[in-house]
Amino acid sequence: MAFNGLGMNLGNLSRLSDAESRSISSENPAGGKGAGAMTVPDEKNFARKLGRGWKAAPNTTVEPGQTQVLADIHGSGAIQQMWITPTGTWRNLILRMTWDDAPTPAVECPLGDFFACGWNRYAQFSSLAVCVNPGSALNCYWEMPFRRRAHLTLTNIGETASIIYYQINYTLTEVPDDAAYFHAQFRRVNPVPYKVPYVILDGVKGRGQYVGTYLAWGAHSPGWWGEGEIKFYLDGDGEFPTICGTGTEDYFGGSYNFDLGKEQGGYREFTTPYTGLQVIRPDGLYASQQRFGMYRWHVMDPVRFKSDLRVTIQDLGIEGDFRRGTLTHQAREDDVASVAYWYQTLPSPAFPPLPDLRRLQI
Numbered sequence: 001m002a003f004n005g006l007g008m009n010l011g012n013l014s015r016l017s018d019a020e021s022r023s024i025s026s027e028n029p030a031g032g033k034g035a036g037a038m039t040v041p042d043e044k045n046f047a048r049k050l051g052r053g054w055k056a057a058p059n060t061t062v063e064p065g066q067t068q069v070l071a072d073i074h075g076s077g078a079i080q081q082m083w084i085t086p087t088g089t090w091r092n093l094i095l096r097m098t099w100d101d102a103p104t105p106a107v108e109c110p111l112g113d114f115f116a117c118g119w120n121r122y123a124q125f126s127s128l129a130v131c132v133n134p135g136s137a138l139n140c141y142w143e144m145p146f147r148r149r150a151h152l153t154l155t156n157i158g159e160t161a162s163i164i165y166y167q168i169n170y171t172l173t174e175v176p177d178d179a180a181y182f183h184a185q186f187r188r189v190n191p192v193p194y195k196v197p198y199v200i201l202d203g204v205k206g207r208g209q210y211v212g213t214y215l216a217w218g219a220h221s222p223g224w225w226g227e228g229e230i231k232f233y234l235d236g237d238g239e240f241p242t243i244c245g246t247g248t249e250d251y252f253g254g255s256y257n258f259d260l261g262k263e264q265g266g267y268r269e270f271t272t273p274y275t276g277l278q279v280i281r282p283d284g285l286y287a288s289q290q291r292f293g294m295y296r297w298h299v300m301d302p303v304r305f306k307s308d309l310r311v312t313i314q315d316l317g318i319e320g321d322f323r324r325g326t327l328t329h330q331a332r333e334d335d336v337a338s339v340a341y342w343y344q345t346l347p348s349p350a351f352p353p354l355p356d357l358r359r360l361q362i
Contacts, residue, residue: 081139093110093111096153103347142341
């Protein structure tokens with residue numbers, strides 16, 4: 001069987017394929033073959049002394065209220081890598097992706113949160129699916145197949161313009177019948193109601209697999225905040241889930257509060273291929289709150305569902321004194337935002353409305 005160029009890994013890099021490599025950026029916004037670097041610089045352009053072909057259109061500007069088309073790809077293939085570096089407030093930029101002319105987008109998410117960096121501040125990490133590099137370089141490697149069309153947009157809901165440098169690398173090739181469509185959904189609740197589980201994902205109908213979670217967590221009160229169990233309700237589960245974790249830090253690949261002790265700096269950031277913790281530390285002035293970001297990619301252990309899926313996590317901490325034996329679990333009311341990543345058959349579920357600009361920021 002001929003290799004279609006998808007599912008890339010070190011083991012198949014040597015295989016030849018009829019897949020065609022293409023790339024979209026502001027230097028080649030349509031991704032056309034032999035159509036890159038064609039901009040003729042004018043007298044205001046940085047390349048005005050060098051002429052055509054010398055970095056004359058490396059970026060684009062998304063004005064307030066504007067929706068910019070990042071990519072409009074026709075044919076069959078898959079997006080294989082995305083890189084973008086924005087100016088301004090990342091949660092003011094809403095990324096949407098629609099596959100095969102579907103009536104609703106399969107991805108709708110603030111830009112920073114989609115790249116697992118949700119607090120409008122740079123926090124470096126390295127993983128297989130997503131990495132964030134200096135100084136504000138957002139990268140993802142999720143494979144995103146489409147059969148007829150891929151339509152990606154970026155909407156600026158803020159009040160100031162954002163300068164965007166970006167590149168979307170994709171291949172045109174045959175997509176197998178059993179390839180599902182990539183989805184990502186953002187949610188935020190601030191504060192989480194007392195004793196009410198936080199919903200990461202709900203309303204999913206169809207067949208597919210859940211492949212990742214990003215949480216941006218803001219603790220509103222002192223004490224350890226990460227005892228909550230994540231729960232996956234699969235294929236008609238009722239009150240009780242099929243998959244139940246043992247704690248927030250456990251699900252994200254850590255243990256014992258991510259804490260090495262005060263004498264060793266307390267919380268310890270880590271970044272691994274499938275799990276990681278970001279600690280957004282106060283600056284001693286206006287950025288007064290400590291915040292956290294956590295990612296968990298189900299690359300080797302996707303959560304498969306046949307008809308429906310619901311995912312929740314508890315906002316749960318601990319109170320009391322360990323030495324005195326008075327420790328108890330305590331429901332909290334924290335600020336929690338999330339991105340759920342999954343593949344499924346079309347049609348996409350209806351997404352809940354995004355928070356308005358003020359609710360995205362506070």
